[in-house]
Amino acid sequence: MSNAVSVPVPLSMSRGRQEVSCLFKIESRNLSLWYGSKQALKSITLGIPENKITALIGPSGCGKSTFIRCINRMNDLIPGVRIEGEILYDGKNIYDRDTDVVALRKKIGMVFQKPNPFPMSIYDNIAYGPRIHGYKNIDRIVEQSLRDAALWEEVEDRLDQPAMGLSGGQQQRLCIARALAMRPEVILFDEPCSALDPISTARIEELMESLRGKYTQIIVTHNMQQAARVSDYTAYFYMGEMIEFGETKQIFENPRERSTEDYITGRFG
Numbered sequence: 001m002s003n004a005v006s007v008p009v010p011l012s013m014s015r016g017r018q019e020v021s022c023l024f025k026i027e028s029r030n031l032s033l034w035y036g037s038k039q040a041l042k043s044i045t046l047g048i049p050e051n052k053i054t055a056l057i058g059p060s061g062c063g064k065s066t067f068i069r070c071i072n073r074m075n076d077l078i079p080g081v082r083i084e085g086e087i088l089y090d091g092k093n094i095y096d097r098d099t100d101v102v103a104l105r106k107k108i109g110m111v112f113q114k115p116n117p118f119p120m121s122i123y124d125n126i127a128y129g130p131r132i133h134g135y136k137n138i139d140r141i142v143e144q145s146l147r148d149a150a151l152w153e154e155v156e157d158r159l160d161q162p163a164m165g166l167s168g169g170q171q172q173r174l175c176i177a178r179a180l181a182m183r184p185e186v187i188l189f190d191e192p193c194s195a196l197d198p199i200s201t202a203r204i205e206e207l208m209e210s211l212r213g214k215y216t217q218i219i220v221t222h223n224m225q226q227a228a229r230v231s232d233y234t235a236y237f238y239m240g241e242m243i244e245f246g247e248t249k250q251i252f253e254n255p256r257e258r259s260t261e262d263y264i265t266g267r268f269g
């Protein structure tokens with residue numbers, strides 16, 4: 001059960017303030033991040049609704065990937081990074097000293113721009129994480145994860161074959177299956193379709209749709225049609241700031257901020 005703060009909560013303290021009735025799985029509060037002297041995130045306050053799909057959009061370099069990498073504390077691995085503010089996960093600040101980062105990352109799966117299967121068999125790609133964490137019934141986990149990622153029927157008779165032999169779209173679904181095998185609560189997608197053709201892209205979008213309601217999904221995308229198609233909520237970032245957040249329909253049909261409108265109508269970015 002989530003301890004996330006209940007309704008109604010102001011989603012953006014600075015601009016685009018609005019009341020939305022939902023639970024937040026994750027909330028950033030005045031989150032700022034610097035790479036050395038360069039500030040990449042400026043006091044981001046944003047609630048990510050539980051078990052919904054939230055899209056992060058905005059021009060290149062506006063901080064979308066940096067923001068999602070704060071959620072699983074991946075930015076900790078980069079020398080010279082400084083972070084201020086908080087990210088609450090189920091109501092607890094993940095930047096508190098007592099946070100168990102390994103346990104946090106187990107709850108948060110991540111899928112990257114370029115599919116990155118391990119150089120091992122299809123089966124072992126999925127089994128790897130569950131084995132390390134001592135999960136039982138590995139065969140069942142492998143089958144269920146591949147089914148949930150809509151890949152089972154394409155690979156069930158070649159589980160012992162190298163994952164690298166799959167097509168790009170299949171590899172990306174394998175990476176999603178690998179994330180699902182860890183039984184996460186949240187899945188971060190960092191431009192998951194940018195290396196894929198339209199048919200593979202459609203399959204990933206269908207897959208996200210099938211996972212809606214079971215996982216909290218966050219997708220960074222440059223493709224505004226994709227954000228409009230798949231997401232329930234959209235946040236628009238510009239130059240390190242979160243300019244506007246709302247239901248996707250509202251953001252695309254009736255943005256409150258001029259800058260959002262300029263971006264979604266293609267006037268810049």
Ligand SMILES: Nc1ncnc2c1ncn2[C@@H]1O[C@H](COP(=O)(O)OP(=O)(O)OP(=O)(O)O)[C@@H](O)[C@H]1O
Pocket residue numbers: 035038040058059060061062063064065066067078222
């Ligand atoms: N490891 C890093 N070291 C230094 N600066 C970085 C690093 N990663 C990102 N930046 C800078 O931080 C800013 C935000 O980058 P980020 O990748 O988060 O933006 P983005 O919105 O995801 O961009 P894109 O859509 O092009 O992927 C950019 O100015 C970028 O150059």
